[in-house]
Amino acid sequence: MVSGDGCGRDARRGPSRGFRGVQGGSIGSGGAAAGCGRALRGDGRCRPCMTSDRSAAHSLPAGASPAEIAAALDGWFRRSARRLPWRQNPTPYRVWVAEVMLQQTTVAACIPRFERFIRRFPDVRALAAASLEDVLSEWEGLGYYSRARNLWSAARVIVDLHGGELPSDIESLRTLPGIGHYTAGAIRSIAFDLPAGMVDANIRRVLGRVAGIEPSNAAERSVFQLCLSLSASGSPRIVNQALMELGSLVCLPRGPLCGECPFRSSCRARLEERFDCWHGSVPKEARVAQVEEVCITASVEENWLLSRPCDGRWRGMWEFPRARLQDGSAAPAEVARSVLERDFGVVPVSVQHTGSLRYRVTVHDTQLHVVSAMLPCEPESALREWRLIPTDELAEIPLPSPMRRIARSLISQRLAGLDMHGREGA
Ligand code: SF4
Numbered sequence: 247m248v249s250g251d252g253c254g255r256d257a258r259r260g261p262s263r264g265f266r267g268v269q270g271g272s273i274g275s276g277g278a279a280a281g282c283g284r285a286l287r288g289d290g291r292c293r294p295c296m297t298s299d300r301s302a303a304h305s306l307p308a309g310a311s312p313a314e315i316a317a318a319l320d321g322w323f324r325r326s327a328r329r330l331p332w333r334q335n336p337t338p339y340r341v342w343v344a345e346v347m348l349q350q351t352t353v354a355a356c357i358p359r360f361e362r363f364i365r366r367f368p369d370v371r372a373l374a375a376a377s378l379e380d381v382l383s384e385w386e387g388l389g390y391y392s393r394a395r396n397l398w399s400a401a402r403v404i405v406d407l408h409g410g411e412l413p414s415d416i417e418s419l420r421t422l423p424g425i426g427h428y429t430a431g432a433i434r435s436i437a438f439d440l441p442a443g444m445v446d447a448n449i450r451r452v453l454g455r456v457a458g459i460e461p462s463n464a465a466e467r468s469v470f471q472l473c474l475s476l477s478a479s480g481s482p483r484i485v486n487q488a489l490m491e492l493g494s495l496v497c498l499p500r501g502p503l504c505g506e507c508p509f510r511s512s513c514r515a516r517l518e519e520r521f522d523c524w525h526g527s528v529p530k531e532a533r534v535a536q537v538e539e540v541c542i543t544a545s546v547e548e549n550w551l552l553s554r555p556c557d558g559r560w561r562g563m564w565e566f567p568r569a570r571l572q573d574g575s576a577a578p579a580e581v582a583r584s585v586l587e588r589d590f591g592v593v594p595v596s597v598q599h600t601g602s603l604r605y606r607v608t609v610h611d612t613q614l615h616v617v618s619a620m621l622p623c624e625p626e627s628a629l630r631e632w633r634l635i636p637t638d639e640l641a642e643i644p645l646p647s648p649m650r651r652i653a654r655s656l657i658s659q660r661l662a663g664l665d666m667h668g669r670e671g672a
Contacts, residue, residue: 310512316480318508323488326495326506328353331361336483338412338437339370345432346397346424350390353494359388371410374401378562383644389607391646395562396424414438431473435482443474444486448493455497455521458514537612538571540578543652544586544594544619549634550656551590551621552643556630559607560646567630571615578615590625590632605648614648 327333330353332344343363347356366384367373373381378398385394400422404412412433413419419430431444445466453472459465477485496503502521504510515521543566544551552564569585571578579597586594597619605612625632635643637660640653 312475312479316476316485319476319488319492320480320484322508323484323491327487327491328495331357333487336437338414338433340364341433341437342412342425342429343397345429346393347388349393349429351388355388369410370401370404370412373398374405374410379644382562383642386644386650387647389647391560391563393424399423400425412437414440416442432486435477435486437483439481439483441474441478441482442486443470443472443477445470445473446490446493448491448497449473449486449489451499452489452493452497452509455502455515456509456513458518535610537610538575538615539612540569540571540581540585540615540617541565541649541652542567542569542582542585542617542619543600543656544582544621546621546624546634549636550640551625552633552635553589553628554631555646563644563646564633564635565646565649566652567632568614578617582617582619586619586621586625589629591627592621592623592625594619595622596620603648603651612648616652 332340344356344360347360347363351359363384367376367381376398378395381394381398382391385391388394403422404410408418414434414437416427416430416434419425419433420427425433428444428446431442434440434442435444450466450469453459453469454461454465457468457472459468459472473486473489476489479485492507496507500521502516504513504516507513507516510516542551551567553567555561555563555565556568567585567589569581571581575581576584577599579599583594583597586592586597597617600616600618602613602615605614624634637657640657643653645653
C-alpha cells in the first residue's frame with residue numbers, strides 16, 4: 247500500500263507501487279464519471295455537489311475506491327499520528343473544547359491549556375454552571391476571548407435544550423454559539439464516529455493536491471464532498487483526523503514531505519510537481535493600524551479601580567480604565583484626568599504618565615500609555631461598571647494580556663516595597 251520511492255523528478259515516469267489499483271492512474275482528469283462514481287451531467291456538473299467544472303468535481307485517483315483511500319489513511323494515521331491529549335478518550339465535550347481551542351492557538355500551546363481547562367471544567371454541566379468570569383479567567387492568555395464566551399454560552403444551551411449532551415447532527419450543532427461548519431463536522435466525525443465533511447487549511451491542501459482540485463469557489467464544495475465521501479468509507483473518526491494530521495505533519499504548505507505520504511504514488515500535485523497549487527493560505531499583507539490608548543492605574547487607598555471594557559473586544563473581562571487617544575488629543579495624563587472625572591465622577595488628587603507598552607490585536611498595533619492616578623474616594627455617579635480590587639487579588643481577576651502585564655508590574659512593585667505608584671517607602 248505504501249511505496250518507498252522518494253519525491254523527485256522520477257515521479258513523472260509513473261509510480262512503481264501505490265494503492266492497489268492506483269498505479270499510473272491520472273487523478274482528477276475528468277471523463278465520463280467523477281471519481282466518486284457519480285456520473286457527470288452533460289454540462290460537466292456533478293449532480294450531488296453541482297460543481298461547475300470537471301476539474302473541480304470531487305475525484306479520486308483513477309482505479310482507487312474511497313474505501314481504499316480511507317484504508318490507506320487509516321493505516322498511516324495509526325502508525326504516524328501524534329499522541330495528543332484530546333485524542334485520548336475523544337468524548338464530544340473534549341473534542342469540542344479542543345477544536346475551539348485549536349482554532350487560533352498552536353498545538354504545542356494548546357496541550358497544557360486543554361488539560362488544565364478540562365481539569366477545571368470536566369464536562370458540559372460543569373462549564374455551564376461556572377461563571378463567565380471564571381471561564382474567561384481560565385482562558386486568559388489564549389486570546390480571542392469570544393471563543394471562551396461562546397463555549398460558555400453553548401454549554402448553557404446544551405444543558406437547557408439537549409439534556410447536557412452535545413447533539414450529533416450537523417443542524418443541531420450549528421445552532422450552538424461558536425460552532426460553524428468545520429467544528430460541527432469535527433465533533434460529528436471525531437467524537438461520534440459518524441460521516442461528516444469538513445474543510446480546514448490542512449484538509450483543503452491534502453485533498454486539493456491529491457485530487458488535483460484547482461483552487462476556486464467551487465473547489466471548496468468539492469473538497470467538502472470528497473472528505474464526506476472518504477469519511478463514509480472508513481472510520482470517520484480516523485479518516486478525518488488522518489487528513490488533518492497529514493496536512494500538519496507531511497503535506498506541508500511549502501516543502502511537502504512526499505516520501506512519507508501514503509499518496510506519494512498517486513498524488514496529482516506530486517506527479518505534476520505543482521506544489522504551488524494549494525500551498526495553503528498565504529498571509530496577506532495586513533494593513534496594520536497604529537493606535538494609541540491611555541490606560542489608567544487609579545487607586546483608592548490600597549485598591550485598584552477596574553472597569554468593564556469600553557469596547558466589545560474584551561467583553562466579560564475587567565481592565566484598568568482605558569480610552570482611545572485621537573489625533574489632537576491632549577497629553578495622556580490630561581486625558582486620564584478627564585476620563586476619571588467624566589466616566590467615574592471623581593477628581594484625581596494626582597496623575598502621572600508612568601510609561602507605555604505595545605500590544606497587537608488583529609491589525610491594530612496599539613501603544614498603551616499607562617497613567618497612574620491617586621483618587622481621594624470611590625467613584626461617584628460612574629458611567630461605566632467598576633469595582634475596586636486589592637493588589638493581592640489582581641491575580642484572580644480575568645484580565646486581557648496587556649492588562650495582565652500591567653497588573654504583574656503593580657504586584658511586583660508591592661512586593662518590592664514601593665507604594666501604589668511605584669515610589670519608595672510604601
Ligand atoms: S505530501 Fe506530497 S504526495 Fe502527499 S498529498 Fe502532499 S503533495 Fe501529495
